[in-house]
Amino acid sequence: MDETLQMYWELYNELCPNELMIHKNHNPLRDFEDEFIEGPLLELGCGQSSFLVEYSKTGKEIFAIDNEEFQLQLLKKRIETYSGKEARKLHLLNITIPEKEIPNEIFSIVIMSDFLHFFTLENCSKIIDQIALRTQKGSLIYIKAHSKFHSYFKSQDPGMHEFYKHFFSETDFPKLFNEKYFERIMFSDTVQSVRSKFSREMEIKWHERVLDEYQVFDHEEREEELKTTKEETNVGYIQCIYRRR
Ligand SMILES: C[S@@+](CC[C@H](N)C(=O)[O-])C[C@H]1O[C@@H](n2cnc3c(N)ncnc32)[C@H](O)[C@@H]1O
DSSP: OOHHHHHHHHHHHHHOOHHHHHHHSOOGGGGGGGGOOSSOEEEESOTTOHHHHHHGGGTOOEEEEESOHHHHHHHHHHHHHHHGGGGGGEEEEEOOTTTSOOOSSOEEEEEEESOGGGSOHHHHHHHHHHHHHTEEEEEEEEEEEEBTTSGGGGOOOHHHHHHSOOOBOGGGHHHHSOTTTEEEEEEEEEEEOSOOHHHHHHHHHHHHHHHHHTTOOOHHHHHHHHHHHHSOOOEEEEEEEEEEO
């Protein structure tokens, strides 16, 4: 992970304690909690997942996958703080998807939040095919990913498109989730044009820290650098939940 991105996640850890993180994260899985089946929970690209922290109190076994050790360690600390002894049911796996296989378990819930947009649609399809083999009737799969309405989609910067390999639209999902095995139970296509005060202030603070790190102290230069961070642009994302037939 790029050093500046690591600074973002460290700042997030500093400014966003567990209760606030869970409160701020819209979790559509809550609507289906009464129908959760037995079995472990998996998150791919978990970072400091608010879902895993929230569900660590359910007593479910948790498989948390990320290819950044510092994120896994921050998640572990969060879960230990939030649910104490239940944290012993946590498996932290430093794995790069899709190169390494998903653990050979049958999961009741699979979460991919802000993760699939790092892959081509072809690789997303390979990931979902593995998930089909590791779920059973009643398992739920939650996805949140950047949509084509995200301002980054129109970026002229090739680096942006190397980082975010795919921006989703509704028509992508029937290609990923075979109707024979999956039923779509929730879908939303959201465009947020103004950030929350918390997000805006956090992003500005992050950018200021990056400027400090690179020793950019000239007032005018800093203001010029911070201009785009202070501007509001569209954040477009799709959320959906599929249920395994
Ligand atoms: C944008 S963060 C999302 C974190 C969390 N799911 C959330 O919604 O807050 C993406 C996470 O995926 C991890 N990641 C990116 N590519 C990965 C890969 N190929 N395999 C495993 N983890 C990956 C990153 O290290 C990062 O922690």
